[in-house]
Amino acid sequence: MSEEKKIGISNSDRAHVLVQAMPYIKRWAGETIVVKYGGNAMINPELKEAVMNDIVLMQLVGVNVVLVHGGGPEISGMLKKIGKESRFVGGMRYTDAETMDIVQQVLAGKVNKDLVQLLENTGGKAVGLCGLDGSMLKADKLPAAEDLGFVGEIREVNTKIVEDAIASGYTPVISTVAAGYHGEVYNINADVAAARIAAELGARKLILMTDIVGLLRDKDDENTLIPVVNVSDVPKLKRDGIISGGMIPKIDCCVEAVRRGVERAHIIDGRTPHSILVELFTDEGIGTMFY
Template sequence: MDSSLTAKVLTQAMPYIQKYAGETIVVKYGGNAMLNEDLKAAVMSDIVLMQLVGVNVVLVHGGGPEISSMLKRVGIESKFINGMRVTDKETMDIVQQVLAGKVNKSLTQHLNHAGGKAIGLCGLDSNMLMAEKMVTGDDLGYVGEITEVNSEVINDAINDGYVPIIATVAGDYKGNVYNINADIAAAHIASKIGAKKLILMTDIRGLLQDKDDEDSLISVVNVSEVSQLKREGIISGGMIPKIDCCVEAVRQGVSRAHIIDGRIEHSILIELFSDEGIGTMFY
């Protein structure tokens, strides 16, 4: 990139940097961006840059592929119902070890090595995420619904200059531990801490008018339009829970929620600091 183009990019980014300095952005990190090392490095550098220009970042992560890999290694078959992992006691022990241990600490190390300042947390720390057993037509075991977000430890980390990296396991007051969907956890956290934006990283461009045509991206959606889009079948399948998270976050006070394509390097920076943005924005 020549110097004049570099200057143009920085000039375009400046009003957005001013807009988000001092604000908090919650990023749900998952999909291919967690598995591909080049994409992972790009995400880490994006977050470091955001820290450097004064944006507070909270990184919420899942780890489905790593959990499935570990279960296979110990001889436990992964079972899913309607896209949700059936989590018996033995499986929950593995989920907790992988998410709150291996994945969380690896991401913390990556961000620190990239020049950021990160601290690894999970929903059990300081009773951050409290939950109860999810009740559905099928027994999913230790899959939980969040009942309470205690944000003190998150806010303390932010105020001390850290990026909290949060693994989505939660507890109850009886000592049970639950597996929590990371999109849902990110939406609850964003609402509780008064985040300016919620960003969900996925493996598709965003909401598509035609699910088989990635060029049919719908860039902007008012949350009042979502019910109609569901009736028309434009929002269907696995997109429903993700979009429901965005809708709930916006209704609970988050200014904007975004579904962006984590397969694109520096997608977070493109969304935050450029005129064109990326993915689908809900307001």
């Protein structure tokens, strides 16, 4: 049996894919793209491998990738090991002092360094950072109707350490803990942090990897995907109930990023292998784009 039949794609098909990608490779070379990495793509080994390959490929063709990551399941797993129950208020983790210690250890330690090692083993160059490094993220306690403990609201973003890493040829891998103004450390929502970092870097794109296909006109029908949204239409989509529940904070992050100068923000399905490459380097794209 020929090699082409075994893998199910002809050499001409391969060539077509590369030719289609070429103008996009030229467009994004030298540009900065911030990817928020979370959800199932962070847990499933095959999806994780696909994401690492995507990022290394982007780096090799000259795209400056900044990877901002969460780590909720790993934090919950460590809390369970020490016999502490995870508590959520309005979808956000209640973070007392002991939980904050675990968040910092797990996010800035194990999860961050595991991702750096994965990228390096895949052939990339990566450096692990957190919001404490170079005073990248400064925060106050998040004002909320119900106390959330050490959950922070970003007040300042200093991206010099990120820019230095990019200039040296590294992909910065960022965990989202932030420094308070009086010695505290705060847990920051990774979507929010990615949006602010993207804006301060002057990134061309913000990509939020999620466990959904994008914004749906009917949340129970994946065929009703809305591929493009002008941020000025978001209030009406909220009033009509199309943007609701857990989608609200994610879309608010996209709107915030665009209003702060990011050209495009995307919500894409991280359950689809190589979804980042599909978004960047194909005519079709994927998910929902906000502009």
